[in-house]
Every structure is written in structure tokens, then in C-alpha cells.
Amino acid sequence: MAFSERVTRLKSSLIREILAAAQRPEVMSFAGGLPAEAMLPKVEWADMPLSLGQYGMSEGEPALREALAAQARALGLECQASQVLVVSGSQQTLDLAAKLYIDKGTEILLEAPTYLAALQIFQLFGADCLTFAQEADGPNLAQLRQRLEQHRPAFIYLIPTFQNPSAVRYSEAKRAAVAALLDEFGVTLIEDEPYRELTFDGASAKPIAGRLQSASWIYTGTVSKTLLPGLRVGYLIASPDLFPHLLKLKQSADLHTNRIGQWQALQWVGSDKYQQHLSELRGFYRQRRDAFQATLEKHFADLAEWEMPQGGLFFWLTLKQPLDTRTLLNDALANDVAFMPGEPFFPDPDNHLGHLRLNFSHIDLARLDEGLKRLAAVVRKAQLDEAA
Amino acid sequence: MAFSERVTRLKSSLIREILAAAQRPEVMSFAGGLPAEAMLPKVEWADMPLSLGQYGMSEGEPALREALAAQARALGLECQASQVLVVSGSQQTLDLAAKLYIDKGTEILLEAPTYLAALQIFQLFGADCLTFAQEADGPNLAQLRQRLEQHRPAFIYLIPTFQNPSAVRYSEAKRAAVAALLDEFGVTLIEDEPYRELTFDGASAKPIAGRLQSASWIYTGTVSKTLLPGLRVGYLIASPDLFPHLLKLKQSADLHTNRIGQWQALQWVGSDKYQQHLSELRGFYRQRRDAFQATLEKHFADLAEWEMPQGGLFFWLTLKQPLDTRTLLNDALANDVAFMPGEPFFPDPDNHLGHLRLNFSHIDLARLDEGLKRLAAVVRKAQLDEAA
Numbered sequence: 001m002a003f004s005e006r007v008t009r010l011k012s013s014l015i016r017e018i019l020a021a022a023q024r025p026e027v028m029s030f031a032g033g034l035p036a037e038a039m040l041p042k043v044e045w046a047d048m049p050l051s052l053g054q055y056g057m058s059e060g061e062p063a064l065r066e067a068l069a070a071q072a073r074a075l076g077l078e079c080q081a082s083q084v085l086v087v088s089g090s091q092q093t094l095d096l097a098a099k100l101y102i103d104k105g106t107e108i109l110l111e112a113p114t115y116l117a118a119l120q121i122f123q124l125f126g127a128d129c130l131t132f133a134q135e136a137d138g139p140n141l142a143q144l145r146q147r148l149e150q151h152r153p154a155f156i157y158l159i160p161t162f163q164n165p166s167a168v169r170y171s172e173a174k175r176a177a178v179a180a181l182l183d184e185f186g187v188t189l190i191e192d193e194p195y196r197e198l199t200f201d202g203a204s205a206k207p208i209a210g211r212l213q214s215a216s217w218i219y220t221g222t223v224s225k226t227l228l229p230g231l232r233v234g235y236l237i238a239s240p241d242l243f244p245h246l247l248k249l250k251q252s253a254d255l256h257t258n259r260i261g262q263w264q265a266l267q268w269v270g271s272d273k274y275q276q277h278l279s280e281l282r283g284f285y286r287q288r289r290d291a292f293q294a295t296l297e298k299h300f301a302d303l304a305e306w307e308m309p310q311g312g313l314f315f316w317l318t319l320k321q322p323l324d325t326r327t328l329l330n331d332a333l334a335n336d337v338a339f340m341p342g343e344p345f346f347p348d349p350d351n352h353l354g355h356l357r358l359n360f361s362h363i364d365l366a367r368l369d370e371g372l373k374r375l376a377a378v379v380r381k382a383q384l385d386e387a388a
Numbered sequence: 389m390a391f392s393e394r395v396t397r398l399k400s401s402l403i404r405e406i407l408a409a410a411q412r413p414e415v416m417s418f419a420g421g422l423p424a425e426a427m428l429p430k431v432e433w434a435d436m437p438l439s440l441g442q443y444g445m446s447e448g449e450p451a452l453r454e455a456l457a458a459q460a461r462a463l464g465l466e467c468q469a470s471q472v473l474v475v476s477g478s479q480q481t482l483d484l485a486a487k488l489y490i491d492k493g494t495e496i497l498l499e500a501p502t503y504l505a506a507l508q509i510f511q512l513f514g515a516d517c518l519t520f521a522q523e524a525d526g527p528n529l530a531q532l533r534q535r536l537e538q539h540r541p542a543f544i545y546l547i548p549t550f551q552n553p554s555a556v557r558y559s560e561a562k563r564a565a566v567a568a569l570l571d572e573f574g575v576t577l578i579e580d581e582p583y584r585e586l587t588f589d590g591a592s593a594k595p596i597a598g599r600l601q602s603a604s605w606i607y608t609g610t611v612s613k614t615l616l617p618g619l620r621v622g623y624l625i626a627s628p629d630l631f632p633h634l635l636k637l638k639q640s641a642d643l644h645t646n647r648i649g650q651w652q653a654l655q656w657v658g659s660d661k662y663q664q665h666l667s668e669l670r671g672f673y674r675q676r677r678d679a680f681q682a683t684l685e686k687h688f689a690d691l692a693e694w695e696m697p698q699g700g701l702f703f704w705l706t707l708k709q710p711l712d713t714r715t716l717l718n719d720a721l722a723n724d725v726a727f728m729p730g731e732p733f734f735p736d737p738d739n740h741l742g743h744l745r746l747n748f749s750h751i752d753l754a755r756l757d758e759g760l761k762r763l764a765a766v767v768r769k770a771q772l773d774e775a776a
Contacts, residue, residue: 002542003633004491004513010636016446032443040441045433053428053616055420058404088476088620088642095641099512103392121640124487125392154390228441230647232476245391248398252509253483254476258646259618 005104009124014344015116018329022338028371030358031338033164033313039284040228041277043264052259058251060086060235061262067269068221068235077210077219079237085246086257090194090234093220094118096249097190098125100242101154109153111139112352113316113345115164115192118157129347134166136307138174141181148185155188161205162195162312165345165357169205169310179211188216188242195312197226197278200286203310209237216242223265225313226278231261285313285361292360295368299376303383304356315358316342321383322354328378337374393492397512402732403504406717410726416759418746419726421552421701427672428616429665431652440647446639448474448623449650455657456609456623464598465607467625473634474645478582478622481608482506484637485578486513488630489542497541499527500740501704501733503552503580506545517735522554524695526562529569536573543576549593550583550700553733553745557593557698567599576604576630583700585614585666588674591698597625604630611653613701614666619649673701673749680748683756687764691771692744703746704730709771710742716766723762 015031022029059065065084072079087093094117102108104126110119112131122129130151132143138160147153158178160170170178182189191209199205209217222234238246250256268274292315293308300306304317319325325341326349332339342355363371403419410417447453453472460467475481482505490496492514498507500519510517520535521528526548535541546566548558558566570577579597587593597605610622626634638644656662680703681696688694692705707713713729714737720727730743751759 002489002494002540004487004489004494004542006491007488007633010633013636013639016639034443037439037442040438042438043441045436048433050428050430051425053431053618054425055422055612055617088646091640092642099392100395101390101392103394106390106392117640117643124640152390154392224443229443230441232642232644232646245395245398248401251401251404252479252505252512253641254480254620255505256620258476258620258649260648260652261646264648 006124006126009126011120013120015340018338018340021333024336027333027336027338028363028367028374029338030360030363030371030375031340032362033359034362035225035229036284036288036361039281043228043267045264048260048263052263056256056259058247058256060084060257061259061266064262064266064269067266069237071270072219072237075210076206077237083237083240083243085236085238085243085250086262087220087234087236087250088254088257089224089229089232090192090220090222090236091117092253093192093218093234093236094121095253096236096246097155097218098122098127099249100245102127107151107153109147109151109156109187110347111158111163113165113342113355114157115159116345118192119345119347122157123347131347134163134168136168138168138170139178141174141177144178145181148181148187153187155190156182157190157192158208159192160208161193162198162309164195164312165314165340165342166316167307167309167312167314170208172204175206175208176211179208182215183213186215188218190218191220193219193221194225196221198282198285198313199311200282200289201310218242218246223268226281227265227268231264233257233261233265288360288365291365291368292358295372298369299372303376303379313359313361315360317356317358319354319356319379323382323386324353325356328382331381332375332378335374335378337371337378339375394512394514397514399508401508403728406726406728409721412724415721415724415726416751416755416762417726418748418751418759418763419728420750421747422750423613423617424672424676424749427669431616431655433652436648436651440651444644444647446635446644448472448645449647449654452650452654452657455654457625459658460607460625464594465625466598471625471628471631473624473626473631473638474650475608475622475624475638476642476645477612477617477620478580478608478610478624479505480638480641481580481606481622481624482509483641484624484634485543485606486510486515487637488633490515495539495541497535497539497544497575498735499546499551501553501730501743502545503547504733506580507733507735510545511735519735522551522556524556526556526558527566529562529565532566533569536569536575541575543578544570545578545580546596547580548596549581550586550697552583552700553702553728553730554704555695555697555700555702558596560592563594563596564599567596570603571601574603576606578606579608581607581609582613584609586670586673586701587699588670588677589698606630606634611656614669615653615656619652621645621649621653676748676753679753679756680746683760686757687760691764691767701747701749703748705744705746707742707744707767711770711774712741713744716770719770720763720766723766725759725762725766727763
């Protein structure tokens with residue numbers, strides 16, 4: 001059996017296994033990143049034209065590209081519809097970027113921690129993953145500058161707004177500083193923003209891509225966290241030098257994104273009813289965040305530290321007494337609780353023990369207290385065992 | 389700008405450019421492979437559950453996987469639903485297979501000619517493309533054996549039923565012989581069957597994958613040619629040794645296929661109404677094929693040779709007096725006629741001059757005679773110019 005060399009790096013996905021285990025209805029799961037079922041909007045299909053059943057353009061539906069460009073311009077990202085590529089969920093942007101940039105040994109620069117599935121596909125293509133530390137308001141700038149001085153990464157991958165997993169939102173000052181650094185060193189930016197609209201304090205956080213003067217960039221977003229993930233409709237917007245390559249890579253990946261989902265997305269993007277839905281969604285998630293915060297205080301105050309997230313779907317806990325949280329999984333699942341260990345969110349997991357990613361959006365409020373209580377007990381027991 | 393090494397092989401897609409030129413309403417196009425608009429079935433969406441808006445499984449919807457496995461078993465392919473992976477159009481199967489098998493310089497074995505978009509993605513990943521000649525009933529077996537004796541290809545890629553572009557359907561004898569050869573040499577089969585159901589004589593053509601004793605295999609199909617391509621729903625079925633790798637690659641490519649299209653496909657696959665629709669579709673395309681054959685006889689009898697296709701969407705013409713058909717494109721488009729030159733369907737195009745691929749399914753019957761007349765005139769003129 002002669003597979004490609006890259007297949008040796010095709011990891012079993014820990015999150016797949018955890019989510020599979022969390023399917024049992026009795027499991028209280030903090031593991032996934034699923035939108036709350038109750039907040040999936042009711043969508044109508046009756047008016048969809050039959051002609052959308054035909055093959056479409058690799059670029060995406062023209063009207064949707066226009067609407068997405070307008071939405072991006074409102075965020076300060078100067079762009080035209082011709083720079084918008086509709087993709088099959090923003091995960092596909094990562095696949096296209098990996099194809100565009102990564103050979104075996106190509107250096108790339110990532111936040112530590114970073115999005116697990118991005119790490120997986122970049123590593124699959126053979127990237128050498130450099131990282132810099134995150135602080136509460138964004139990158140450690142001295143460390144970021146040092147990396148840029150000492151390396152020539154093919155790109156930097158950032159999730160500046162309510163990052164998965166850390167929930168960090170870059171400050172305005174750090175956004176400006178990062179943009180200046182990327183221009184100075186001529187490093188391409190890939191900016192991933194699935195959580196932008198899930199903000200609880202309404203504070204501004206304009207894209208970094210819109211602040212660049214000369215560096216190339218790919219900005220990517222999705223309707224998965226705010227409309228319906230099952231549509232598999234995301235998008236990227238790229239600087240004009242990159243767009244033609246990304247378009248050809250998209251075409252060879254799957255010809256084009258399904259037009260049914262694109263049509264549905266177009267019914268929402270830029271509309272008043274979408275703004276109304278987003279407003280309800282923020283209110284709903286803010287309440288869940290607040291309940292989670294209060295319950296965490298109750299059960300984890302002595303065990304861990306965390307920043308209260310101002311958006312997104314996750315709490316990121318740092319244990320006061322670090323241990324490899326992957327070793328907690330079996331015991332947690334035996335107690336019908338699921339969570340995501342923090343280690344896999346780093347390219348060098350063994351150097352970053354003691355974080356937990358907890359999703360607050362999906363769990364039934366009635367089971368929240370019991371779930372966190374059990375999880376805290378699992379942590380406490382492991383710490384006692386370790387001390388013994 | 390440091391792109392990956394593979395980007396140097398990212399070709400401009402000739403077919404994209406031709407199809408773009410063919411968008412002008414006055415153009416009579418034989419270039420694409422689009423289903424006839426008139427035959428897109430009316431689909432209903434009213435009963436779709438809202439819960440399909442949530443994230444789904446990377447494997448695909450369980451009920452659809454069951455239905456696809458049952459359909460494949462009826463064709464003689466022993467398989468379980470657990471071997472079925474729903475993909476975002478069967479183009480994605482080619483992307484996943486390229487990732488699974490191809491490093492720079494990996495030898496693979498292809499029909500000559502073969503599907504253009506397969507060639508493009510295999511070459512993008514750096515494959516060294518070996519070929520064997522096609523005859524009217526399938527491979528030249530002596531040449532195929534010789535290739536297998538002299539090389540160790542990572543896989544063989546076949547479109548045995550109404551191939552795009554050649555319309556060749558392998559005979560039963562050649563299907564058996566190919567399966568025996570692949571078992572003998574232990575070479576993995578990728579069998580691509582988008583056109584299986586578009587048969588005009590109803591003759592049997594059971595999959596080669598179902599005849600294998602020991603070789604690994606991937607069988608891939610789609611609803612794009614028989615239901616709605618805009619859904620972007622295809623599938624692969626793989627031998628159990630390959631499935632887990634393909635599943636992980638699928639997950640990293642786009643998480644899962646859109647569930648809206650999967651739900652719609654499930655309303656049809658295995659149903660009586662699908663059989664009824666397929667029957668109407670075959671009748672419609674058979675009529676178009678017959679009209680095209682008669683009109684070709686009128687205008688091209690002295691210029692080219694061809695086999696009448698027993699299925700699929702294309703005629704494959706071989707000019708009696710070969711010339712590089714790519715050079716005909718500008719003149720054809722200037723006369724408002726579009727077609728696909730045959731050369732790009734070979735990895736070594738300059739060694740295979742003088743074929744044209746003509747789609748018969750899409751053109752309006754009222755313009756068929758004029759279109760083929762103009763195209764014949766373009767060929768005639770070029771041959772005179774060449775002789776001069």
C-alpha cells in the first residue's frame with residue numbers, strides 16, 4: 001500500500017472521537033462548538049428558483065458575492081465582489097490556503113493556542129508551525145516581531161475576534177500593530193473570523209486585513225455560526241494578487257459551492273431580518289455565557305483561571321495546578337461529561353499542559369450545574385492522584 | 389511571494405475560459421457537460437426538517453449512506469453503508485484521492501484520453517501520469533499489462549461507462565480482464581461513474597470494483613448528471629482499508645457535505661420516482677443523441693470519424709486530417725460556436741492532435757444544424773489553410 005508521504009501526518013481527530021462519545025444522550029457535553037438548536041432560524045425554501053439546480057460558477061453566486069463584499073466594506077475592508085470566493089464552509093478556505101502555500105517544511109506562523117482543525121490541515125500538508133504567545137488583548141508583540149525577524153513564514157494565520165479556543169479578542173492597538181508588522185515584513189495574512197458577529201459587548205474590532213497597506217491577505221468568514229452550519233456556506237475575500245490562484249484551487253476541489261445553501265444565505269446577508277436574528281442570538285448566548293460564568297465561579301474558582309469571554313462560544317480555562325488534561329477524558333466520559341482538552345490546540349502539545357476548552361452555547365441550562373460540578377470533581381481527583 | 393511548489397503546476401483552465409466565452413446567448417455551445425435545463429426535475433423542499441441546519445457528520449447522512457450502499461449492491465458491488473462517504477460532488481473524490489496517494493513524482497495510470505479535471509488535480513499534486521490507449525470496447529489490454537509490468541502506479545483511474553470525453557463503455561470481457569490484472573499486480577482502482585445511468589441501450593456494465601478479489605478500490609458517483617448538479621452531492625464507496633483515511637481527509641477539506649442537498653438526494657435515491665425520472669431522461673437524451681448523429685453525418689462525414697455513443701453526454705470526433713484543434717477555438721468563437729478541443733484530455737496533448745469533444749445534451753435542437761454546419765466550416769477552412 002503506497003500512500004502519499006503526507007498521509008503519515010494524517011492524525012486521528014481527537015475531537016471526532018470526543019464528539020462521537022458525547023452523542024450518548026446522557027452525556028453533558030462542553031466539547032463541541034455547535035450553535036444552540038433552539039436558535040436555528042426558521043428558513044423558507046418555497047421561493048427558490050428551480051434554475052439553481054444547474055451547475056454554477058466556481059466563484060459563487062454573483063448576488064451573494066456582492067452582498068458579502070458590501071458587508072466586508074462596512075467593516076473597513078476595501079474590496080470588490082470580484083475578490084469574493086464562496087467556499088464550502090470556511091474550513092475549505094484553510095484547505096485552499098494550505099494548497100496555495102504549504103510544501104513539506106514550509107514555515108508558517110500561528111497563535112498559540114490556535115484552531116485545532118487549522119493546525120491539522122496545515123500539518124497534513126507538511127507545514128513547520130511556528131507560534132507566538134497570546135495575551136488577553138492579542139499577541140505578545142515582542143515575540144511576534146522576533147519570529148518575523150528570524151523567519152520567513154509563508155503566511156500568518158490569525159483568529160483575532162473571539163478566538164477558538166482562547167476567546168481572545170485583539171485590541172484596536174494590537175490590530176494596528178500587527179498590520180504594521182505584516183506590512184514591514186511583507187508576510188501574507190490569513191484572517192479567520194467565524195465568531196465576529198457573536199459579540200456580547202458590541203465593542204468594535206475591525207479586521208486586520210483592512211489595515212494592511214501592502215501585504216497580501218485572505219479574509220474568511222461563514223454563515224455557520226449565525227445562520228445554519230448545515231448549509232456549508234462560507235466565503236473568502238482575497239487581495240487581487242491571490243484571488244486567481246484560489247479560484248482555480250476551488251474549482252479543482254469541488255467545482256463550486258452548493259447553490260441551494262448560497263441562495264438561502266443570500267436571503268439573510270445584509271437584510272434587516274438577519275440583524276434582528278443576530279441581535280436575538282447575541283442576547284441568547286450572552287445569557288448562557290453569564291450563567292456559565294456564575295456556575296464556573298461556583299465549581300472552578302479554586303481550580304482554574306479564565307477571562308470571561310466577550311464573544312464567541314467558549315471559555316478557556318487554565319488550571320492552577322497544571323496536568324495533562326487529555327488524561328482526564330476517560331474519567332470525564334465515565335461520569336457522562338465531555339470537554340475538549342487544551343493540548344491539541346498547540347503544535348507542541350506536551351509543552352502546553354493544563355488548559356480546558358469549554359463550550360457554553362450548547363448545553364441545556366438545567367444540566368449546567370451538574371455538568372460543571374462533575375467535571376470539577378474529575379479535575380480534583382486527578383490532582384489528588386498526581387500529588388499522591 | 390512564496391507559493392507552494394505545486395502552484396507552478398496550477399494551470400489556467402481552458403474549459404473555464406471556453407465556458408465563459410460560451411456565456412454569450414448567441415453562442416451555440418457544444419463545449420460544456422451541462423444537463424439540459426428542461427430536464428431538471430421539479431423538487432420539493434417543504435418537508436425538510438429544520439434540524440438539518442445543524443452541523444452534520446463527516447461521513448454523510450446515515451439514511452443516504454444506506455440508500456447509496458443498497459444501490460451499489462444492486463450493481464454487484466459488495467459494500468456496507470459504513471463504506472459510503474458522501475462528498476461535495478464527485479470532483480471532491482478526486483481531491484481526496486490525490487491527497488491520499490500523490491506526492492511529487494508519484495506514478496499513476498490513466499486512460500488516454502481521460503477526464504480533464506481529474507488530470508488537472510492529479511497533475512497539481514505532482515503525479516507522473518502514465519497512460520494506455522482506449523479502444524471502442526475499453527483498454528488495449530496488452531498495453532495495460534505492459535504498463536503494469538514496467539511500473540508500480542499508486543492507482544489506476546478509470547471511467548469505464550460512457551467516459552468523458554470518449555464515450556467508451558468497457559465490454560463485460562474487458563471489465564473482467566481489467567479486474568484480473570489489477571488483482572494480479574495489486575494496483576488500487578479508482579472507478580468514476582457519473583454517466584452510468586445515462587444509458588441508451590440498457591446494456592449491462594457492472595462496476596469493475598465489484599469484480600476485484602484483493603485489490604483496494606474507490607468507486608465514485610454523483611447525482612449531478614441525473615438529478616441536480618447545483619446540490620453538489622456525490623459519494624464514494626471505498627474498500628475498508630481506505631475508508632478511514634478518506635474520511636479524515638474529507639473532514640479536513642470541508643467538515644461535511646451540505647445537508648440540504650443530501651436531504652434532497654435522499655428523496656430520490658432508490659425511489660420509484662427517480663426510476664421514472666431516469667427513464668424520461670434517457671428518452672430525452674437518446675432523442676438528442678439521434679438528432680446529433682444525423683446532423684453530424686450531414687456535416688462531418690468527410691471530415692471525421694466517431695463511434696455513436698450508447699450513453700453519456702458526448703460525441704468524440706477524430707479528424708481524418710489531424711490538426712491541433714486548440715487552434716480552431718478563436719475562429720469557432722468568432723462564428724458563435726463553442727466546442728472542447730481534444731488535446732487537453734491527454735497528459736501529453738501535443739502527441740494527440742485532432743480530436744473534438746462535442747456535447748449533445750445542452751444545445752437547442754433548433755440551432756443544432758446551424759451550429760454543426762459552422763463548426764464544420766471552421767475545420768474545413770483550417771485544413772485548407774494548413775494544406776496551403
